[in-house]
Each structure stands twice: as structure tokens, then as C-alpha cells.
Amino acid sequence: MEHHNRITDRSLIRSKPFLDKEASARAKREIDAFLDGKIEEWNRTVPYARHFEGKQVHLPYYRQSLIEHCWRIRLMRSAQANALHRITKLHAEAAKLYAAYQDEEMLHDMLFMQDAERIGVSRDEIYATEPSFCTRLLAGYLYFVAEHEKPLGVICYSYLVEYTTQKITPRQIKAMGExxxxxxIRGQAAHLNTDLVEDHTQDMWDILSLLVDNEQDLTDIKRYLSEIQDLLKMFFEEMYRLHGAAEQQAA
Amino acid sequence: MPTLRFVNTGTQVEFTGSVALIEMEDHIMFGCKSGNCGTCAVRIVSGGENLSEKTDREHRLFELTGETDPAMRLACQCKAYGDAVLFEIN
Structure with missing residues (x-):
């Protein structure tokens, strides 16, 4: 029996991308329009969705959302690093771009922890708080997608986060500053600054674009974005049940 | 030999000539390394005069975040030319 190379990984060979520059820009416009619709849906269906844009912030709600945000960053960076490992075997250049993004973002939980400390939540308290079931489900979803489906599904999480940050967070930061x-909110303002200045939304699209191999992938990007939004929505609905609903009943 | 002293970790580093603080990854946490995120913010306890001038990126970020303490610096943007004592924020 002849001996062949048992390693079939070809990720270092540059092939013609499925999406050329023009097709990629067109696909991005379509996905962005889809996401704009998802943002409208979010605002329409998630209670308290625009709470941080208001004149008054409900402190227990804010406090819990900050703690959870730290955990979300911490848990997702592990899930994303797992996906990065997968991507190195699919597309080395996409992996290089995602590694650069992870390098920039890896420690950004610190920025949210700084803001938590500014309202009296210590780092120890954050470490002692177990992340919500919804956040743990979200992390599990990203591992599942990377292991059994397509690592681009994990990049969809990063794209959704960066896209919505670019669209929504500037308004929130301005309102919360007041x-x-x-x-x-210095930590959150600095975090927003780096996302915008470094144009992380475009960076994430560039990775997605390299990983799209066929029309089905483009369809699946929308499915991943929808499912990720559903998982995030579960957390904010739970938060509302815990804080907002009680407040409204009292009013 | 000039020395950089890090208050939080209780460590110090000697150097010759000048040193970019971005090389101090064993002592300071860095994020974007390009003056945009503030992860590497340090408060200069003493020796501020031995550091390079604040860059436009430091001015921009501190203005954006409302940071008014003149002793705050972004380590990724600084070079040291002499002794300094730094308090690592993160």
C-alpha cells in the first residue's frame, strides 16, 4: 500500500475567494440590512431595550449588566479562541485576522471591571458571581457551532457585537455620560473608542468574507445572527423580569 | 542606570538609554497597543518629566473619557528616558 500524506489541511494555499471585492461589499450590505431589521426587532420586542439611552439608569439593572458583560467577554474569548484553532485549519489568513482581533480585545473585560468598581462592585464580587444560564448557553452554542457546524458561526457573534456596538453604543455612552x-463610564467609553477607531466591524466582515465558500454560507450567516440574537435576548428578558418588571409594578 | 518601578507588582526594571513602555508586558497589561482602549493606563507617581510627551492619541482618549488627572498616561504611547515610578491601573 502506498504511503500518502495523511494531513489534508490546505489552509496555507491561497485560493480564489468565493466572494470577490464587489460581491463581498454587496453581501455586507445585505447582511447589514438584515441586522438593521434585527435591531428594530430587538427594540420592539425586548423590554428595557433602550433603557441605557434614557435619562435615568436603574442601578441594580446596570450593576448586573456590567457584571454579566465582564463574564460574557471572559467566556466568549475562550469560545472564540477555540474557533480560532478551527479556523487555522481552514483559512490561515482569516485566522491571522481573528488572532489580531483577539489580541486587541482579550483583556477588555478589565475596562468593564473598572466601571463596575466605580459603582462599588469589586473584582472579587464579579468573580464570585456565576454568569447567568443564558450567557453559559451562549458560550456553549459557540463551542457547538465551532465543533459541529461552521466556525464562521462564531465570527457571526463577533460581527453582531461589533455591528451593534457601532450602531447603538455611541448613543448609550452619550446618554449614560449624563x-x-x-x-x-470611562472604561466603556474607551472600549467603544477602540472598536470604532480600529473599525472592528469591517475587520470582522473581512474575516467572514474570507470564510464564505458558497451561497449556503451566506444564508447560514443570517441563521447564526438570528440564533445568537435569540440567546442574547433571553438574558435581557431575564434581567427585565428581575428588575424592570418589579419597578413598573411598583410605579 | 535608570529604573522603572512598578508599584502594584512591586517590581523594577533597569534600562540603558531609553525604553518604550510597550516592552513592559511583564508588568503592565496591554490591549490594543495603539492608544485607543486605555487598558494599559498607568498613573505616574514620580518621574513624569523623564517620559516622552503625551501623544495625540492619549489626549484624544483622555478627553473622550473625561480623564483629567495629568499624571495618567497610556503605557503603549510612552518612552522613558530616566527614572519613573508607575502605578498600574489594571
Whole structure:
């Protein structure tokens, strides 16, 4: 029996991408329009969706959302690193771009922890708080997608986060600067700055674009974005049940 | 030999000539390394005069975040030319 190379990984060979520059820009416009619709749906269906854009912030809600945000960053970076490992075997250049993004974002939980400390939540308290079931499900979903489906599904999480940050967070930061005080949200303002200046939305699209191999992948990007939004929605609905609903009943 | 002293970790580093603080990854946490995220913010306890001038990126980020303490610097943007004592924020 002849001996052949048992390694079939060809990720270092540059092939003609399925999406050329023009097709990629067209696909991005279509996905962005889809996401704009998802943002509208979010605002329409998630209670308290625009709470941080208001004049007053409900402190227990804000406090829990900050703690969870730290955990979300911490848990997702592990899930994303797992996907990165997969991507190295599919497309080395896409992996290089995602590694650069991870390098920039890896420690950004610190920025949210700084803001948590500014409202009296210590790092130890954050470490002692178990992340919600919904956040743990989200992390599990990203592992599942990377292991059994397509690693591009994990990049969809990064794209959704960056796209919505670009679209929504500037308004939130401006409003929270007034409601909570600018000095209380320094970490979040700095985090927003790096996402915008570095144009992480475009960076994530560039990775997605390299990983798209056929029309089905484009269809699946929309499915992944929808499912990820559903998982995130579960957490914010739970938060509302815990904080907002009680407040409204009391009012 | 000039020395950089890190208050939080209780460590110090000697150097010759000048040193970019971005090389101090064993002592300071860095994020974007390009003056945009503030992960590497440090408060200069002493020796500020031995550091390079604040860059436009530091001015921009501190203005954006409302940071008014003149002793705050972004380590990724600084070079040291002499002794300094730094308090690592993260």
C-alpha cells in the first residue's frame, strides 16, 4: 500500500475567494440590512431595550449588566479562541485576522471591571458571581457551532457585537455620560473608542468574507445572527423580569 | 542606570538609554497597543518629566473619557528616558 500524506489541511494555499471585492461589499450590505431589521426587532420586542439611552439608569439593572458583560467577554474569548484553532485549519489568513482581533480585545473585560468598581462592585464580587444560564448557553452554542457546524458561526457573534456596538453604543455612552456621570463610564467609553477607531466591524466582515465558500454560507450567516440574537435576548428578558418588571409594578 | 518601578507588582526594571513602555508586558497589561482602549493606563507617581510627551492619541482618549488627572498616561504611547515610578491601573 502506498504511503500518502495523511494531513489534508490546505489552509496555507491561497485560493480564489468565493466572494470577490464587489460581491463581498454587496453581501455586507445585505447582511447589514438584515441586522438593521434585527435591531428594530430587538427594540420592539425586548423590554428595557433602550433603557441605557434614557435619562435615568436603574442601578441594580446596570450593576448586573456590567457584571454579566465582564463574564460574557471572559467566556466568549475562550469560545472564540477555540474557533480560532478551527479556523487555522481552514483559512490561515482569516485566522491571522481573528488572532489580531483577539489580541486587541482579550483583556477588555478589565475596562468593564473598572466601571463596575466605580459603582462599588469589586473584582472579587464579579468573580464570585456565576454568569447567568443564558450567557453559559451562549458560550456553549459557540463551542457547538465551532465543533459541529461552521466556525464562521462564531465570527457571526463577533460581527453582531461589533455591528451593534457601532450602531447603538455611541448613543448609550452619550446618554449614560449624563445619567451616570462621564467619570463612571470611562472604561466603556474607551472600549467603544477602540472598536470604532480600529473599525472592528469591517475587520470582522473581512474575516467572514474570507470564510464564505458558497451561497449556503451566506444564508447560514443570517441563521447564526438570528440564533445568537435569540440567546442574547433571553438574558435581557431575564434581567427585565428581575428588575424592570418589579419597578413598573411598583410605579 | 535608570529604573522603572512598578508599584502594584512591586517590581523594577533597569534600562540603558531609553525604553518604550510597550516592552513592559511583564508588568503592565496591554490591549490594543495603539492608544485607543486605555487598558494599559498607568498613573505616574514620580518621574513624569523623564517620559516622552503625551501623544495625540492619549489626549484624544483622555478627553473622550473625561480623564483629567495629568499624571495618567497610556503605557503603549510612552518612552522613558530616566527614572519613573508607575502605578498600574489594571
Amino acid at each position: 445619567s451616570l456621570g462621564k467619570d463612571h
